[in-house]
Amino acid sequence: MRKNVFRRTTAALVGAAAIALMAPATGASAATDVADLRSGDKLLSGQSMKSGESVLVMQTDGNLVLYLESSTGTRVSTAMWSTGTYGNPGAYAYMQEDGNLVVYRQGSTAGSDALWSSRTWSNPGGHMTLNWGDITVWPARGGNAPWDSRTGLAPAVGFGGATPEASITSGRNVEAGQWIQSNSVWLVNQADGNLVLYRKRDGAAIWASNTANRSQSSLVVSNSQNDPALRMRDSSGQTTWSATPKGTSDVYGTVQDDANFVLYSNGSALWPTGTWGKG
DSSP states (O other): OOOOOOOOOOOOOOOOOOOOOOOOTTTOOOOSSSEEEEETTOOOTTTTEETTTTTEOTTTOEEHHHHHHBBSOOBBOOOOEEOOOSOOOOOOEEEESSSSSSOOOTTTTOOOGEEEEEOOOOOOOEEEEEETEEEEEEEEESSSEEEEEOOTTTTTTSEEEEEEEEOTTTOOOTTEEEEOSSEEEEEETTTTSEEEEEEEETTEEEOOOOOSOOOEEEEOOOTTTTTTTTEEEEESSSSSEEOSSOOSSEEEEOOOOSSEEEEEETTEEEEEOTTTOOO
């Protein structure tokens, strides 16, 4: 199973003129349902912000990374999302007053030292929230979010007030970078195309679809007789992984507290990961 390192280059358009460095954002590490990086705040090297069982870390290597982290502090080593800006020790994230979220090299606000940007300038007073793994840049007053990571707890991601979601049903897909969870495990649809069941007490992977390095896909439950009841489907509609027979009805999948993910049809077990008792 491959660890995601998100090796990509992103053109950083800064928007605002250089602004003098300010004091570190207060309360940046506090664990709340929704964590907020306000206009003018910074997430400095080594700082983090937490929401639910997700944590956004400004790593000392310069990479801004989203991880899963249990209530006991156990963290999954595979990144859920990243700016891909590693190799820049001391870099920090800045929620600029113009509404642009920017990762800068250490000690600078010069445009030439911007490593990554949400490209959301022209939104004065905008702020960033972390809501159960969904990273969103919002305008100061109402309106639609100009940027969203599209990650987090599914299927409530992006709608606020998210609570732990343990089930997937027909029409409520788990997209790449999203997960469902029980008290003992996370079922994660990784950005590398792999579907992985992680144990919360130590972050260990206890089951996987073994489809890493394939196209990003949606985890889909289907009641159609023409499709597998559970499958991973890429943007072209092709199945990258499936585990169950066709011809089922009233299908839903549940991540159980016994650490097993089970697909049910009409109330009867149709297919399990076989991981009960491994939590």
